[in-house]
Amino acid sequence: MSSEEQSASEIPSPEKEIADLKARISFLENKIHLVGSITRHDVLNQLTAILGYTELLGMMIEDPKLKSFIEKEQSALDKIRRQFQFAKDYQNIAVEPPRWQNIHNLSVRVAENVDLNTVQILADTEKASVLADPQLEKVFFHLFENTIRHGESASVIRVSIEKRGDDDILVVEDNGRGIPAAEKEKIFEMGYGGGLGWGLFLSRDILAVTGMTITECGIPGTGARFEIRIPPGHLRQDGEYP
Incomplete structure (x- = not known):
């Protein structure tokens, strides 16, 4: 075999290069996931301990000014905890x-x-089931929490399915104070509104995994209305699912 033929035989095929690259990417993804999980777990454990001691300290202190400092510290620690939860x-x-x-x-x-x-x-959805990322539960949690925290006079959250032409729309709405027109898109930005945006930002990306989109279409003063557009073939009415 000539030196040129030997050199050519040592060049990896495109298929092998792609396979090696995929294996390397998978290894790095697993590594990042593991490091992130361990870091979050350890930090959250320590954070829980600090929150506990801070609460005890607040119970022992009677000075109003010092108590206000403790409350601010607790608020900051809770914000850190929620940011770690968002990252997870x-x-x-x-x-x-x-x-x-x-x-x-x-x-x-x-x-x-x-x-x-x-x-x-x-929940007026009968036996309807939707094909979505397993974290769809987080979307509902944040939408419900949005009403509890910001709906003020809200007394009802209604979940329903609407047919609009060829589209299926999953609706989550309440009868609270609604969302101002100028904020309807901003509420989905990360960190907007003192923490609200973390949940809705996360929700939008969870839904996007299976091609769903979410918008807020409520009338200010009459309630919030979140409409989730479901792609064709991603909604069933047989309902035999968890």
């Missing part, structure tokens, strides 16, 4: 393949983990 949730987007999820069951499950106070959840 965002990293988990699209990690697992999309799956069919029953909208009514999901609404009930999320409602059990949200402090609703006097707000009632009405």
Whole structure:
């Protein structure tokens, strides 16, 4: 074999180069995920301890001025905790393949983990199921929480499905104060509104995994109305899903 033939035989094929590149990317992704998970876990454990001691300290202090400092410290620590939770949730987007999820069951499950106070959840979706990222539950959590935190006089959150031409629309709406026209797009920006934007920003990206889009279309003063447009073939009415 000539030196030229030997050199040519040592050149990897395009298929092997692609396979090697995919393996390297997979290794790096797993490495980043592992480091991020360990870091978050350790930091959150320490943060929980600090929050606990800060709360105890607040109970021991009687001076109003010092108490105000403790409250500000608790608020800052809680914001850090929520940012770490956001990082965890965002990293988990699209990690697992999309799956069919029953909208009514999901609404009930999320409602059990949200402090609703006097707000009632009405899920008028019968047996409808949607194909979405497994973190769809987070979307409902943040939409429900939006009403609880900002809906003020809201007493009802209604979840329904509407047919609009060839499109299926998943609607989550309330009867609270609504969202001002100037903020309808801004609320989906990361960090907008003192923390609200973290959840809605995350929700938009979770929905985008399976081609869904979300907009806020409510009338200010009569309630918030979030419309989630579902791509063709991603909604079923048989409903036999978790």
